[in-house]
Each structure stands twice: as structure tokens, then as C-alpha cells.
Amino acid sequence: xxxxxxxxxxxxxxxxxxxxxxxxxxxxxxMKNNYQLYLLVLPALILLIIFKYVPMYGAIIAxxxxxxxxxxMGSPWIGWENFEKFMSTPxxxxxxxxxxxxxxxxxxxxxxxxxxxxxxxxxxKRVAIKKNIQLVLYAPNFIxxxxxxxxxxxxxxxxxxxxxxxxxxxxxxxxxxxEPSYFRTIYIISDIxxxxxxxxxVYLAALSNVSQDLIDxxxxxxxxxxxxxxxxxxxxxxxxxxxxxxxxxxNIMSLGFEKAYLLQTSMNLPTSEILPTYVYKIGLQMGDYGxxxxxxxxNAVINVILLISVNQIVKRLNEGEGI
Amino acid sequence: MFKHQTRADKVILTTNGIIxxxxxxxxxxxxxxxxxxxxxxxxxxxxxxxxxxxxxxxLQGYSRVFKDGSLLIGFRNSLFYSTAFSxxxxxxxxxxxxxxxxKDFVGRKLMMALFIITMFxxxxxxxxxxxxxxxxxxxTIWAILLPGAVNVWNIILARAxxxxxxxxLREAAIVDxxxxxxxxxxxxxxxxxxIIAVLVLYQxxxxxxxxxxxxxxLKSENLQPLQIVLRSILVQMQPRPGMIQDAQNTAQLQxxxxxxxxxxxVISSLxxxxxxxxxxxxxxxxxxxxxxxx
Numbered sequence: 001x002x003x004x005x006x007x008x009x010x011x012x013x014x015x016x017x018x019x020x021x022x023x024x025x026x027x028x029x030x031m032k033n034n035y036q037l038y039l040l041v042l043p044a045l046i047l048l049i050i051f052k053y054v055p056m057y058g059a060i061i062a063x064x065x066x067x068x069x070x071x072x073m074g075s076p077w078i079g080w081e082n083f084e085k086f087m088s089t090p091x092x093x094x095x096x097x098x099x100x101x102x103x104x105x106x107x108x109x110x111x112x113x114x115x116x117x118x119x120x121x122x123x124x125k126r127v128a129i130k131k132n133i134q135l136v137l138y139a140p141n142f143i144x145x146x147x148x149x150x151x152x153x154x155x156x157x158x159x160x161x162x163x164x165x166x167x168x169x170x171x172x173x174x175x176x177x178x179e180p181s182y183f184r185t186i187y188i189i190s191d192i193x194x195x196x197x198x199x200x201x202v203y204l205a206a207l208s209n210v211s212q213d214l215i216d217x218x219x220x221x222x223x224x225x226x227x228x229x230x231x232x233x234x235x236x237x238x239x240x241x242x243x244x245x246x247x248x249x250x251n252i253m254s255l256g257f258e259k260a261y262l263l264q265t266s267m268n269l270p271t272s273e274i275l276p277t278y279v280y281k282i283g284l285q286m287g288d289y290g291x292x293x294x295x296x297x298x299n300a301v302i303n304v305i306l307l308i309s310v311n312q313i314v315k316r317l318n319e320g321e322g323i
Numbered sequence: 324m325f326k327h328q329t330r331a332d333k334v335i336l337t338t339n340g341i342i343x344x345x346x347x348x349x350x351x352x353x354x355x356x357x358x359x360x361x362x363x364x365x366x367x368x369x370x371x372x373x374x375x376x377x378x379x380x381x382l383q384g385y386s387r388v389f390k391d392g393s394l395l396i397g398f399r400n401s402l403f404y405s406t407a408f409s410x411x412x413x414x415x416x417x418x419x420x421x422x423x424x425x426k427d428f429v430g431r432k433l434m435m436a437l438f439i440i441t442m443f444x445x446x447x448x449x450x451x452x453x454x455x456x457x458x459x460x461x462x463t464i465w466a467i468l469l470p471g472a473v474n475v476w477n478i479i480l481a482r483a484x485x486x487x488x489x490x491x492l493r494e495a496a497i498v499d500x501x502x503x504x505x506x507x508x509x510x511x512x513x514x515x516x517x518i519i520a521v522l523v524l525y526q527x528x529x530x531x532x533x534x535x536x537x538x539x540x541l542k543s544e545n546l547q548p549l550q551i552v553l554r555s556i557l558v559q560m561q562p563r564p565g566m567i568q569d570a571q572n573t574a575q576l577q578x579x580x581x582x583x584x585x586x587x588x589v590i591s592s593l594x595x596x597x598x599x600x601x602x603x604x605x606x607x608x609x610x611x612x613x614x615x616x617x
Contacts, residue, residue: 030429031429034428034503036502036503036504037422037425037428038422039504040418040419040503040504041418041422043415044415044416044419044473044478045434047415048437048441050454051469052445054446054450054454055445055446055453056444056445058446058449058450058453061449061450061453120339120342120343121343123336123339124339124340124343136351138603138606139350139354139596140350142528142532142592143532143592144531144532144533144553144591145534146550146553146554146557146558147591149557149558150553150556150557150558150584150588151353151357151588154360155353155356159369201606224329224331224332224335225332225335225336226335258534258535262554262558279447279448283448283449283452284448284452289453292448292449293449296447296448296449297447300447303443304444
């Protein structure tokens with residue numbers, strides 16, 4: 001403070017400088033006094049910069065004719081050539097369609113299920129029964145995607161229980177895993193089987209905040225359960241539904257590689273080949289680094305655009321509340 | 324509570340119970356089927372499916388899996404990766420979350436922005452792979468342990484939890500001459516057991532169940548985690564050599580390949596399914612913290 005008083009004598013210009021100076025020196029002093037806080041955040045920051053930001057820089061090889069021997073810096077620039085090449089391949093439209101369809105259908109069918117489950121479980125009054133239902137519903141979340149796909153293969157194999165049942169009813173064997181038209185259905189149903197229960201936790205937790213007084217008042221007014229759900233339960237979980245929807249929609253293009261890749265057979269590729277699996281094959285199996293990075297970048301940019309636009313749309317529909 | 328239910332409500336509640344029972348059943352059927360099939364004689368399984376007749380039961384699938392040993396090596400490796408990964412990741416997460424939870428922390432906004440950007444945008448598969456390669460981490464345990472160790476979502480969860488702990492606690496401790504580090508370790512962490520439990524469980528499970536990083540970064544047979552071994556047995560339909568060495572003909576080979584699938588699933592999935600109920604009470608807390616602040 002004394003410094004400022006001294007500077008006042010030197011005119012208004014100096015005061016401004018002094019204020020900027022004191023803010024800086026105040027911050028520096030804070031950092032010096034609290035250096036331990038900065039030490040704590042340092043490991044995460046270092047790993048973040050190395051493993052997230054360095055690859056972002058590395059993504060410029062999408063615009064280069066990348067040659068590992070010349071490195072990222074040394075490889076020659078080729079502008080948009082990789083992107084143009086990708087967009088003119090006959091696979092382009094199909095890949096884009098497969099990726100968008102798989103996630104859009106996954107969202108449309110997958111999003112409501114946890115909400116419905118939560119509303120249903122919430123109405124179970126006996127605590128012990130409720131706990132047991134939750135225990136079973138959450139369990140598949142802890143099974144690995146490899147095992148879930150393994151179970152899918154077992155169940156849908158030509159001699160598996162599903163086909164056994166179909167032939168028992170007098171139908172013909174269906175070869176689910178090699179028929180492209182079944183891929184999306186298999187992917188989405190097994191996803192719901194595995195994750196819907198787990199995803200209902202967040203809605204259930206929100207529902208547990210509904211006050212009993214409100215429910216009792218509604219009952220006195222003669223509201224039946226469906227009316228209570230419509231006018232009390234749903235409005236309570238609406239903010240969470242909005243957040244979950246935006247997050248899910250924003251991830252529409254960042255589909256899990258892991259499951260799609262496992263569910264692929266050489267026969268169902270017409271529907272099961274999506275952008276992430278294509279990037280993996282072109283990049284790591286065929287070694288075309290620059291080209292596959294361009295495809296990955298294309299995917300990532302669409303993703304960001306989707307996230308921002310969904311957030312804007314929801315904001316408008318939801319009276320200014322997005323994330 | 325009002326005891327009187329209208330007739331309509333009774334119908335709705337009963338229907339609700341029945342549908343939920345069916346859903347529980349639908350989730351359990353595949354699991355029960357796999358467990359029963361793992362004990363069923365492969366010839367019977369192939370001809371008529373699972374059976375309740377004990378004379379058709381066998382432990383052969385399990386003995387073959389144990390005799391081969393590669394699943395057990397995978398099990399051991401996964402136990403190591405998951406433990407080390409969750410330890411590293413959760414430590415880093417808690418360290419970073421504390422300063423970021425402090426309103427007075429200079430640089431907080433900038434750092435949060437740096438962290439959050441990476442949730443929505445990244446360099447992608449190939450640049451990350453090239454980085455790991457250039458760091459000479461290919462085919463080492465570090466390729467599994469380090470690239471994914473910073474989980475921004477978990478930092479947000481832990482940060483939200485720390486923000487819920489009253490400021491007065493820290494102020495009182497600082498007045499008593501406690502340093503920030505001492506406060507963090509001696510006062511804050513002991514109060515944060517629920518969130519630590521949730522984060523450790525999340526990271527452990529995530530690592531235990533993932534195969535992708537191992538598939539692209541690891542070549543050596545003795546480094547492979549459980550999921551890679553499982554993938555070859557379950558998805559690529561290639562049982563390990565030690566499981567099938569005594570097979571007489573292709574028909575028998577096929578039966579054995581089928582049988583070891585079931586026992587491998589049971590052996591690899593049972594530990595988590597048994598452990599997770601003990602953590603269940605923490606789930607709602609963990610998820611809730613995130614959904615409010617997220």
C-alpha cells in the first residue's frame with residue numbers, strides 16, 4: 001500500500017501502472033505463500049500436458065505427408081489432401097452413416113430406459129427388495145466388454161440358446177453375427193442390458209430428494225401414481241435429464257471403439273465399420289498415420305460441433321438452462 | 324404415509340412389480356446360463372443345452388483353464404495393472420482436486436479450462452500412439468499405467484466433494500500453524516473416504532475391464548492382461564494351446580474350445596461381481612456429487 005501512496009505523487013499514469021503492478025505482485029506473493037498448492041496440482045498438469053496436449057499438437061500430421069523417419073516437424077505439408085482423399089473414398093458416406101446411425105439409435109433407445117427404470121424402482125416401497133433389485137441391475141456394469149461380447153457370441157451362435165429356441169418354435173436358424181442388418185440391434189440391446197441399470201443411479205438419487213409432503217398433498221388432491229409421476233417425479237429429475245442428454249448427444253460421434261471392434265465379423269462390416277474402428281485399421285494395422293489422423297480429427301471436430309449445437313438447442317428449449 | 328391406495332394405484336404398483344421382476348430375470352438369465360454351462364458336459368451342451376441332471380456335470384472346463392495357466396498369468400497382470408493404475412490415478416486426482424477446489428487459488432480458472440478441454444477434444448489415436456512410441460514406452464507397463472492416469476471427470480468429482488467440506492475447518496487448522504500439505508493429508512483425506520472409495524473402485528474396474536491399450540501398446544506374451552487372453556478365447560475363438568493339447572480330433576477340439584469359454588468368463592468376472600456390493604453404499608454419493616456440479 002505504501003508504494004501506491006508514493007506513486008500517487010507521480011501522476012495518474014503511474015497509479016494505473018502501480019495497480020497493475022500490485023495485482024501481479026499480490027498474485028506472486030500468493031503463489032509464494034501457497035507454493036504447496038501448486039506442487040499438489042503439478043503431477044496432474046504435467047501428465048495432462050504430455051498425454052493430452054502433446055498429441056493435440058501431434059494431430060497436425062493430418063495436414064502432412066507424414067513419414068516417421070522425418071518426424072512431425074520434418075514431414076512436408078500437404079494441406080487438406082488427406083481430408084479430400086477421405087471424403088472422396090466410396091467408404092466415406094457409409095462410414096459416416098454407420099457412425100451416426102449407431103449412436104443416434106443408441107441414444108434414442110438407450111436414453112429413456114434408465115429414467116423409466118428409476119421411476120419404477122422408486123415406487124418399490126420395501127427397502128430390502130429395492131436394494132436387491134438395484135444389486136442385480138448394477139451388476140452387468142462390472143462385467144468387461146470382452147465378456148459381454150463373448151456372451152453375445154455364445155447366445156447368438158448357430159447352436160446357441162436363442163437359435164435353439166427359434167428352431168424349437170419351428171423357425172429357421174438365424175446367423176445373427178454375420179448378417180449386417182442385425183449388428184445395430186445387437187449392439188444397442190446388449191448396451192442397454194449392460195448399462196441401463198447403472199445409469200439409473202443418478203435419477204434414483206435425484207428422486208430420493210422428492211419430499212414426502214408433496215406426495216401426500218398430491219394424494220389428498222386425489223392424484224394417482226401416474227399423475228404423481230408426471231407432475232412431481234419427472235419435474236424433479238428434469239435438470240438431470242437435460243445434463244445427461246447433452247453429455248450423451250455430445251458423445252454421439254465418440255462411440256466406444258472397444259465394443260464395435262469386438263462385435264465385428266468379416267461379414268457384418270457393411271454396418272459395423274464405424275469411424276473409430278476405421279481409424280484404427282488404417283492407422284495401426286496399415287500404418288497410414290497421416291491419413292488416419294485426418295479421419296480421427298474429422299470425427300473429433302464433428303463431435304465438438306454436435307456438442308455445442310445440442311447445448312444451444314437444449315438451452316433454447318429449456319429456458320436458458322444448458323451446461 | 325397414507326395407507327389407503329386407490330384401486331388404480333394398486334393395479335399400477337402390481338404391474339410395476341411384475342415388470343421389474345421380469346427385468347431382473349432378463350439380466351440374470353445370461354449370467355446363470357453361463358455359470359451352469361461352465362459345469363455342463365460339452366457334448367450334452369452341444370446336443371441339448373444346459374441341464375439340471377448332475378450326472379452330466381463336469382469340472383473339466385475349469386481344470387483345463389487352470390492347467391494352461393495363461394488366463395492366470397493374465398489375471399495376475401490385471402491385478403497388478405489395476406492396483407497400480409488406481410493408486411497412481413486416484414493419488415494424482417486427489418492432489419489436483421484440492422487446490423482446484425479452493426476459491427482463492429490463483430490460476431484456478433485457467434487450469435480448470437485446460438483440464439476440461441481435454442474431455443471434449445483430443446489429438447486422437449494415432450498421435451497418442453506415436454507419442455507413447457517416441458517415449459519408448461511401447462511394450463512396457465508404463466504404456467498401461469500413465470497415458471490414462473489423469474481422469475478429468477474424477478477430478479471434477481473429487482473437487483466437488485472437497486468444496487462440500489466447510490472452509491472453517493481449514494481456517495482453524497491454518498491458525499493453529501498447520502501447513503497446506505499437512506491439512507490435506509491429516510484432515511481433508513480422512514474426511515474424504517467415501518469419494519476415495521468410489522474413485523478407486525471406478526479406476527480399478529475401468530482398468531480391469533479394458534483391453535484396448537494393451538492391444539495396441541503391448542506385444543510381450545507375459546505382459547498381457549486378462550482381457551486380452553479372454554478376447555482370444557471368447558471373441559477370436561482361439562483357446563490357448565495348453566487348454567487343447569490333448570484334443571484327439573476337430574470335434575473334440577471344438578467342444579473344448581466351447582467349454583473353456585464358460586469357465587473363463589466365470590473365473591474372470593466373479594471377483595468384481597462379488598466385491599462390488601460392498602462398495603454399493605458409496606455409489607449414489609459419488610454419482611450425485613458429479614451430477615450436481617457437472
